[in-house]
Each structure stands twice: as C-alpha cells, then as structure tokens.
Amino acid sequence: MVNLLLRLNMSAVQYESAPVYEALEVMQRTTGLRAQVLEKIAAAPGGHMAIRADDGHSFHFTYEVKQTIDRRDQLLTFRNLHTGAVLITRSLTSAMAEQCRELNVQFIDHAGNCFLRQSGLFVFVSGLKDTTKGKQAAARGLTPAALRVVFAVLTRPSILNNSVRRIAEVASVSHGAAGAALILLEEMGLFTSSRSGRRVLAMPERWLDTWTEGYLGRIRPKLEKHKMSSPAPVSALLERISPKMREVALGGEAAAAHLDMDLKPGTLTLYVDLDDPSVMRHLAQELKLRRDPDGSIELINMFWNTMDLQCFPTVPNALIYADLIGAGDERTMEIAISLKKEICAYVASAS
Known part of the structure; x- marks a missing residue:
C-alpha cells in the first residue's frame, strides 16, 4: 500500500501557473507519483486521469477543476455535485487541506499539496505554497449579478437570445452587469455565437453546476x-x-x-x-x-x-x-x- 503522509510548513514550490497537466507535474515532483490525463472532456472543466505508484499499481480518478476554494461550504457543494472526483484547484491553505481530509474530498492543488485516498493508496501533502499566486490572481468566480443571469437563463433559456437590455431586465441586474456576464459566460464556453449572432447554449449541466455553486456560496449567505x-x-x-x-x-x-x-x-x-x-x-x-x-x-x-x-x-x-x-x-x-x-x-x- 502506498502511504505518504507529509506535513510541510511554509515551504514553497516555484512553477509557472498552469492548467491540469502542470498541476499534476508538480504533484509528481512532490510525491514521486506519476499522473496522466486519460481523457479531457471537451469544453468542460473535468476529465479522467490515472496515477501510478512506484510499485506499478495504477489508480483511476475523475477530476474537476475549480479556480478558487477557500470555504468549507464550497467543499461541501463540490462533494455533493462531484461525488468521488478529485478537486484540482489553485492553492489550498493547510486549514482547507485538513477540511478536505475530514470531508473526504480528494484534491490536488497547483502548489503540490494533495489528498488522495483509494483502496491501496493514501497520500496527504499540505503546507506547500504557490508563490505565483500574487503575480497571477485566480478568478474569483462569477459575480452575484452574473449568477442572476445564469439563473434567468436556466429558468427561461430563450432569453439568452434577447437583447442585453432585456436580459438585464429579466435577471434584475444592470445593463452593464448583464453585458459583462455574457462576455464571461462565453469565455467560459457556456455558449457560443454563430455567424448570424445567435447565442447557442452549450452544456446545460455546467450552467446548473455553476449556478448551484455560486448561489450556495455567494448569493444565499447574503439573503x-x-x-x-x-x-x-x-x-x-x-x-x-x-x-x-x-x-x-x-x-x-x-x-x-x-x-x-x-x-x-x-x-x-x-x-x-x-x-x-x-x-x-x-x-x-x-x-x-x-x-x-x-x-x-x-x-x-x-x-x-x-x-x-x-x-x-x-x-x-x-x-x-x-x-x-x-x-x-x-x-x-x-x-x-x-x-x-x-x-x-x-x-x-x-x-
């Protein structure tokens, strides 16, 4: 059985901010485990990967990427939405790493910290810091106004092809906030624009997951x-x-x-x-x-x-x-x- 339990205090890993592949590369340097992405789900923040130990055993996981996790309620939401998946995120504090272990949320972060638990595999690394965090601020997720737009589209999908002003009215946000939300949602791959200018909604599951996590983390607590x-x-x-x-x-x-x-x-x-x-x-x-x-x-x-x-x-x-x-x-x-x-x-x- 692979059993790595590491507690490193105030150490640092220097590396360029990167997507999943480089996060796994940093984990390999930290733990000696080799990881490989087996399948990246198109236009989605997740996929399947394998982690191989020195003794040749392979362990298969699904993973989901979340830019920033800094509250317990976000971990609870992730656990409920992505049962058994490995969370890949920017950087977790030692306290949040402990929360992951307590809630049995497996994770790998961009600093090399990780918690992985399967039959025959137990790895826990915490305390490493991502020194690039100050240079490249992580996205903090959608604003409450943008989340209201997501909610409006989920409730009335046809409004996605209304004017920005009408979308703003239905979502009860300002015209500027609605326009900014549409730009960000398109960048996230939640919809595409055809040559005619029609907005084509993609991946309803991601719309719903985005809304749910945002509502529970950013809107509901303030109501x-x-x-x-x-x-x-x-x-x-x-x-x-x-x-x-x-x-x-x-x-x-x-x-x-x-x-x-x-x-x-x-x-x-x-x-x-x-x-x-x-x-x-x-x-x-x-x-x-x-x-x-x-x-x-x-x-x-x-x-x-x-x-x-x-x-x-x-x-x-x-x-x-x-x-x-x-x-x-x-x-x-x-x-x-x-x-x-x-x-x-x-x-x-x-x-």
Whole structure:
C-alpha cells in the first residue's frame, strides 16, 4: 500500500501557473507519483486521469477543476455535485487541506499539496505554497449579478437570445452587469455565437453546476432569512399554506414534494417577499410561527424577478435543485439527481 503522509510548513514550490497537466507535474515532483490525463472532456472543466505508484499499481480518478476554494461550504457543494472526483484547484491553505481530509474530498492543488485516498493508496501533502499566486490572481468566480443571469437563463433559456437590455431586465441586474456576464459566460464556453449572432447554449449541466455553486456560496449567505418553528408538523403546515403569486413560493424539500418527486419533507423552505412586512406577518399568524435558530422552517427573501421568472407555486427548478444540494442530505440527493436531469433536458430543448 502506498502511504505518504507529509506535513510541510511554509515551504514553497516555484512553477509557472498552469492548467491540469502542470498541476499534476508538480504533484509528481512532490510525491514521486506519476499522473496522466486519460481523457479531457471537451469544453468542460473535468476529465479522467490515472496515477501510478512506484510499485506499478495504477489508480483511476475523475477530476474537476475549480479556480478558487477557500470555504468549507464550497467543499461541501463540490462533494455533493462531484461525488468521488478529485478537486484540482489553485492553492489550498493547510486549514482547507485538513477540511478536505475530514470531508473526504480528494484534491490536488497547483502548489503540490494533495489528498488522495483509494483502496491501496493514501497520500496527504499540505503546507506547500504557490508563490505565483500574487503575480497571477485566480478568478474569483462569477459575480452575484452574473449568477442572476445564469439563473434567468436556466429558468427561461430563450432569453439568452434577447437583447442585453432585456436580459438585464429579466435577471434584475444592470445593463452593464448583464453585458459583462455574457462576455464571461462565453469565455467560459457556456455558449457560443454563430455567424448570424445567435447565442447557442452549450452544456446545460455546467450552467446548473455553476449556478448551484455560486448561489450556495455567494448569493444565499447574503439573503435576508429567518429560522422559525411551529407547533404543527411540516406535513400539516403544507396543507395550510396558500402561496400567493409574487409573495410566497415553496422551495427546497417542500417544492420537491409538490412536484411529486417522492419526498416527504422534513424541513419547510419558503421564499417570501420580505420587502412587504405584511406578507411575513400574515404567514406567521397563519402558521403560528415563532423565531427559532434551530427551527425546521426557513423564510428567505425572494431575490429574483418574479414577474418574468414565474414557476408558481414553487420557486424555479434551478433554485429547488440548489436548495436540495445545499441541504447535503443523502435523503435529498437522489431527488436532486433526478431533478437535474429534468432541468438539463428542458434547458437543452428550450434554448
């Protein structure tokens, strides 16, 4: 069994910032393991690779590339979206490397740190620093405004070929932010432009993954939300809720149950127009809600254009999916996978 457990403090590896191939080359210098990309999935940030040990044994992995990982919730999202895949990223701190090991998220970074675990293989290297990081800043991901554009396209794929001004209106962002988002999304390979100027959407799965990771990491944490509880069980509350257009919509497990996805909700997520105090007041009275930080009921402020992105009485499917992934519950993962297939098929057919 290959068993390398290295803890290196404040060491540095000098190398030019590079894609997957050079990240694997640095890992080889660090550990002595030889890695080879077997298949690079076209226009996608992932593929398949093999790692060979000195004793001749080969270990096969899938991998996914993420530019920057610096929070635990990002690791949880990655684990839920890419089960068993090796994370390849810019540079992880020692603390984040420990989080990877705790959550069993395998990784290789551009400084030579890595965590790999398979039957017959255990490698853990942490503490190496990428000294090129200051010279070439890593992309920090899509802005919240760009993520709103992604969400709008997932909900109404046809708007991708509307004017920039109309896309901005539907996504509830500025004209400039919408234009910048389209440029970046095209650079990311999420759509191409034909000679006629028509935008052709590519890889719905990447659109959905991009939205989910961005929503859970950058949008949801900043939304106004309230944890509540009620003397009545969730099943009884669902029978008493009367969602009103543009005021209250079912999210998460409650939305999945409404869509007949064979899920008995254990939590109740409601997206509410919190800009109108009367909506929450009426809801609290009707459901006998009280504030409770450990409650199973969550009220979250509606953040999207409910006029143009309607999916009443639930939130749009891409948001249901993101909430199910964010729950990190094995109970919801099978439902999320099924919903993902539906969303991607819809986006592919409607774009």
